[in-house]
Amino acid sequence: MNSNVFKLILLGASAYALFVFLVISFYPDKPENMDWKDREEYNKVQITKLRLGSTLDEVLALLGSPDxxxxxxxxGSSVQVMFYRTHHVRADGMTTLDECTPLLFENDKLIAWGEGAYQSFQQS
Incomplete structure (x- = not known):
């Protein structure tokens, strides 16, 4: 009897481990699929990994679509600011500029990020 119970427990634990492995392997957690709280934390972590001169495509691959x-x-140059939500300000169901970190691109190259980046975009 104890041997059968042990086998069933072992079989159940193995099936659970296999299920978890398959979900992790075949269902990647993309930024677009995250809820807003997880997306904020993800964006904060990924923005710390950015390097000046990164291409627009590299940033989109890392962070997904901007908010x-x-x-x-x-x-003659293209200048673009992409805003990624990084902090919660108010519960109104909308993402606003004051809840985002701006990333400034010139000719598809990252040249600055943070509040100063958006201010320089507005002034130029």
Whole structure:
């Protein structure tokens, strides 16, 4: 009797471990699939990994689509600011600029991020 119970417990634990392994392996956690709290934390961590000169495609691969974006042409150069939600300000169901970290790109190269990046975008 004890041998059968032990086998069933071992079989159940093995099946559970296999299920967890399969879910982790075949269902990657993409930023687009996260709820807003997890996405904020994910964005904060990933933004710390950024390097000046990273391409727009590299940043999109790392962070996914931005929450808000602005762009314009300036003296033959494309200038774009992408905003990623990184901190909660108010529970209104909307993501606003004051809840985001801006990333500034010129000709698809990351040149700055943080509040100063957006201020320089607005002033130029």
């Amino acid at each position: 808000i974006t602005e762009a314009r042409m300036e003296k």
